[in-house]
Amino acid sequence: xxxxxxxxxxxxxxxxxxxxxxxxxxxxxxxxxxxxxxxxxxxxxxxxxxxxxxxxxxxxxxxxxxxxxxxxxxxxxxxxxxxxxxxxxxxxxxxxxxxxxxxxxxxxxxxxxxxxxxxxxxxxxxxxxxxxxxxxxxxxxxxxxxxxxxxxxxxxxxxxxxxxxxxxxxxxxxxxxxxxxxxxxxxxxxxxxxxxxxxxxxxxxxxxxxxxxxxxxxxxxxxxxxxxxxxxxxxxxxxxxxxxxxxxxxxxxxxxxxxxxxxxxxxxxxxxxxxxxxxxxxxxxxxxxxxxxxxxxxxxxxxxxxxxxxxxxxxxxxxxxxxxxxxxxxx
Amino acid sequence: xxxxxxxxxxxxxxxxxxxxxxxxxxxxxxxxxxxxxxxxxxxxxxxxxxxxxxxxxxxxxxxxxxxxxxxxxxxxxxxxxxxxxxxxxxxxxxxxxxxxxxxxxxxxxxxxxxxxxxxxxxxxxxxxxxxxxxxxxxxxxxxxxxxxxxxxxxxxxxxxxxxxxxxxxxxxxxxxxxxxxxxxxxxxxxxxxxxxxxxxxxxxxxxxxxxxxxxxxxxxxxxxxxxxxxxxxxxxxxxxxxxxxxxxxxxxxxxxxxxxxxxxxxxxxxxxxxxxxxxxxxxxxxxxxxxxxxxxxxxxxxxxxxxxxxxxxxxxxxxxxxxxxxxxxxxxxxxxxxxxxxxxxxxxxxxxxxxxxxxxxxxxxxxxxxxxxxxxxxxxxxxxxxxxxxxxxxxxxxxxxxxxxxxxxxxxxxxxxxxxxxxxxxxxxxxxxxxxxxxxxxxxxxxxxxxxxxxxxxxxxxxxxxxxxxxxxxxxxxxxxxxxxxxxxxxxxxxxxxxxxxxxx
Numbered sequence: 140x141x142x143x144x145x146x147x148x149x150x151x152x153x154x155x156x157x158x159x160x161x162x163x164x165x166x167x168x169x170x171x172x173x174x175x176x177x178x179x180x181x182x183x184x185x186x187x188x189x190x191x192x193x194x195x196x197x198x199x200x201x202x203x204x205x206x207x208x209x210x211x212x213x214x215x216x217x218x219x220x221x222x223x224x225x226x227x228x229x230x231x232x233x234x235x236x237x238x239x240x241x242x243x244x245x246x247x248x249x250x251x252x253x254x255x256x257x258x259x260x261x262x263x264x265x266x267x268x269x270x271x272x273x274x275x276x277x278x279x280x281x282x283x284x285x286x287x288x289x290x291x292x293x294x295x296x297x298x299x300x301x302x303x304x305x306x307x308x309x310x311x312x313x314x315x316x317x318x319x320x321x322x323x324x325x326x327x328x329x330x331x332x333x334x335x336x337x338x339x340x341x342x343x344x345x346x347x348x349x350x351x352x353x354x355x356x357x358x359x360x361x362x363x364x365x366x367x368x369x370x371x372x373x374x375x376x377x378x379x380x381x382x383x384x385x386x387x388x389x390x391x392x393x394x395x396x397x398x399x400x401x402x403x404x405x406x407x408x409x410x411x412x413x414x415x416x417x418x419x420x421x422x423x424x425x426x427x428x429x430x431x432x433x434x435x436x437x438x439x440x441x442x443x444x445x446x447x448x449x450x451x452x453x454x455x456x457x458x459x460x461x462x463x464x465x466x467x468x469x470x
Numbered sequence: 471x472x473x474x475x476x477x478x479x480x481x482x483x484x485x486x487x488x489x490x491x492x493x494x495x496x497x498x499x500x501x502x503x504x505x506x507x508x509x510x511x512x513x514x515x516x517x518x519x520x521x522x523x524x525x526x527x528x529x530x531x532x533x534x535x536x537x538x539x540x541x542x543x544x545x546x547x548x549x550x551x552x553x554x555x556x557x558x559x560x561x562x563x564x565x566x567x568x569x570x571x572x573x574x575x576x577x578x579x580x581x582x583x584x585x586x587x588x589x590x591x592x593x594x595x596x597x598x599x600x601x602x603x604x605x606x607x608x609x610x611x612x613x614x615x616x617x618x619x620x621x622x623x624x625x626x627x628x629x630x631x632x633x634x635x636x637x638x639x640x641x642x643x644x645x646x647x648x649x650x651x652x653x654x655x656x657x658x659x660x661x662x663x664x665x666x667x668x669x670x671x672x673x674x675x676x677x678x679x680x681x682x683x684x685x686x687x688x689x690x691x692x693x694x695x696x697x698x699x700x701x702x703x704x705x706x707x708x709x710x711x712x713x714x715x716x717x718x719x720x721x722x723x724x725x726x727x728x729x730x731x732x733x734x735x736x737x738x739x740x741x742x743x744x745x746x747x748x749x750x751x752x753x754x755x756x757x758x759x760x761x762x763x764x765x766x767x768x769x770x771x772x773x774x775x776x777x778x779x780x781x782x783x784x785x786x787x788x789x790x791x792x793x794x795x796x797x798x799x800x801x802x803x804x805x806x807x808x809x810x811x812x813x814x815x816x817x818x819x820x821x822x823x824x825x826x827x828x829x830x831x832x833x834x835x836x837x838x839x840x841x842x843x844x845x846x847x848x849x850x851x852x853x854x855x856x857x858x859x860x861x862x863x864x865x866x867x868x869x870x871x872x873x874x875x876x877x878x879x880x881x882x883x884x885x886x887x888x889x890x891x892x893x894x895x896x897x898x899x900x901x902x903x904x905x906x907x908x909x910x911x912x913x914x915x916x917x918x919x920x921x922x923x924x925x926x927x928x929x930x931x932x933x934x935x936x937x938x939x940x941x942x943x944x945x946x947x948x949x950x951x952x953x954x955x956x957x958x959x960x961x962x963x964x965x966x967x968x969x970x971x972x973x974x975x
Contacts (some may be wrong), residue, residue, distance in 0.1 A: 257759035273476065336586050336587055336589070337586050338577065338585045338586070338587055341568075341587065342577065344568060345577065346563050347567070348568055349565045351561070352562070352563035352576070353565070353576075354548075355550050355557075355559065356578070357548040357549055358577050415565065416567045
C-alpha cells in the first residue's frame, strides 16, 4: 500500500507536470539575464510593456492552441488580425481617410469585425473538417486571399482617424494595467479552465489524441474541429481589435508574419503539433518567454533580423528538448 | 410479444455488400437476455461486418436489427447506440495522450453539471474501478505508458462501466496474459449472473467453452451453425468453420514438389532464437534449398511480426537470421536484400507499392542500384528489366508507364511479387501472397511461387496458400506449436491455428 502511494506521487510529479513548468526556469533565467544586461529592463513600466506587447500574440496563441489540440492548424489567423479591423475601419471612416465613406455605426463595425473572424474560421473549418481538404493548403490560400483583400481595401495605406469603439480596448488601462493584458490573462484562465474541466474541452483533446477512438465514444469529431476553427477566428479578430487600438490605426500589413511567432510560442510551450497534448499554461509560458527575450534583444538594440534568428534557434532547441523529455513514452 | 421475452439483440436477414464482395448474406442472430453467445468464423467470414452492424457503425443493406424487440436507432444516433450496446473493438480505442482515468470515462464523465466535469470524481471512481478489476495502473498515468494488456483492460472497463445490458467483445484476449484473461472471465461471469448478455468473438476455441453458453458460426458471410456449447465438440465447430472444401484440397496437395532431398543439405534461410517484444520468442526454423515452408497462424500469433523481423523491418530483441550461414545485420532491409532475401509484404496497399510511380518504377525498386553505372538510372536498362518482370509475372498493363492504382488487385500483387523476385533472391519471404486477388491471378501467383526454385517462407492463414507448401509450421501466441507434413487435413490445420490443445502462456 505504501509502495503504491509512493509510486503515485512520483507519477504525479512525473513528466506531465515537469513538462508543464519546464519553461518557468527558462523565463526566470531570461528575467535575470535581462536585469543584468540592461538597467531599463526590470522596471514596472518595461514589464507592463512586455505584457502589453505580448497580449495580441497571446490571444492568437490561445486560438491556435485550440486548433492545434485537435490535430489541425490555421495559418490564416494572422490575416484575420489585419482583415477584420480593415473591414471595420473601412466601413466607419470617411473617404478622406481611406475609408468607404459609409460612416457605419462604430459598434456595429466592431460586431462585424468579430463576424468576419468567425466567418473565416467557419469557412476554414468547413473545408478542413467536412470537405477534408488539407489544412495547410486551405489556410495558406485563405491567408494569401485575406492579405490581398486587406491591402486592396486600404490601397496599401494605413487607415487612421478611427472612432473610439474601435480603439478603446487596445488603448485603455484598467487599474494601471493595459486592458489588453487583463483580457489576455482572463482568456487564458477561462479557456484553460474550460479545457480542463468541461467535457467539450476534453473532447478537443480526445479528437487530437485519437480521432477514431473519439468517434467511437460518441464525440462528433467534425463538429469539434469546426467549432475550434470558428473560435480561433473570433480570437484572431479580437487580437486584431487590440492591435488596432494600441497603434490607433490599421496598417495594411497588420499581423503580417505573426503566425510564425504564434507557432513558435505554442510549440515551445509544449503544444504537440499532432494534437491531443499540451495546456494553456504551457502555451502562456511560451508566449512570455518569447516576449521577454524579444524585449531584452530590442532593449539591447539588436536588429530585428537577429531577433528572428534567435527565435528560430529557440524553436529548434525546444523541439529537441521536447523530443528528449517525452520521447520515451511516445509511440 | 411481451418485451421481457424479446431477445436483447436480434438481427434478422441482415445482408451487406462492399463493392463486389458480399460480406454478409441473410444473416440472422438472436441473443436471449442473459446469454453469452460466441461468434466464431475464419478471417473474412463476416464477423467484423456483423459487429459493425450490431454497434451501429455499419448500415446494413437489408434486414432488420432489434434490441429487446424495439427497432435499432439510425446510425447517426451514436449516443443511443452507446446506451444499447457496449463494445470492445479489436482496434485500440484508447487515447494514448490522455490519462487512464479519463480514458475509462471518455465522453461519459461522472458528475456532469452543464458539461463540467469533476476530476476528483474521475480519480476516485477510476481508482475504485481499477482496484475492483485489480489493474495495477495509476489513474493519472498516461495511457501511452501502459503495457498493451492493461490498455485492453482499460477499454473493457470503459465498455462495461456504461452499464449496457449487452456487450460485444471483439477478440478481447488477443493481447492479454493468462492472468489477465482469467480476470476478464471472472468479471464476465459476475456480469452474466447479473443478467448482462454478451457477444464474444474469439479465435481461441477453449475460451468459448469457458465462458459462453452458445455459439454462432459464420462462414463466407452466412450463418452455418447456431447451437448451445454444451454437447458441441471442438471438431464440429472447426468443421463448420472450414466447410466441405477441406477434403478435396488434401488430395490436390498430395503431389510432392521437386524439393531437393538429402540429409546433408544446408538451410538457405535459418532463424535462430529470434525474439521481439511480446510478439514472439525463441523462434527457430530452417528453410532448405528449393523448399517451400508455410508459416501458419492467426493475426495475433506473431507470424507477420516474425516475417518483418526476418526481412529487417523490425529490429528483433534477440536472435539471428542467417542466409547461407551468414548472419544478416538486424533491422537492415537493404542488407537483407543484398544477402539474397526477397520480400512480399502482407499489406499491398501500404507496403506494396508507391501509387504515384509507374509500374516500371515500382517493379524495379529493389534493384535501383543495378540499373546503370555508379548507381545512375539507365532508362533503357530499367525498361527492359521491367518488361522482363512484367512478362514473367503476366502483369496486365497497357504500358509499363501505367500507374498501379489503375490495375486490379491481382495485377498489383503480381507487380509486387515481380518486385520481390527482381533481385533474383535466394530465399523469399511472402506474406499472404494471394490475399484479396482474383482466381486467375491467384493461379499465376501460386505457380510463380512453386516455380520460383528458391527457398520460400510463405506466411499465411489461408489454407489454399498453405496447401502448396512442402511443410507447414504453425505459430500460436508467439511460439511455434506444431509442424505438418504435406497432406494435412483442413480441420487439423485450422484447429492448430486456433490453439486447440494449447492453453496460452
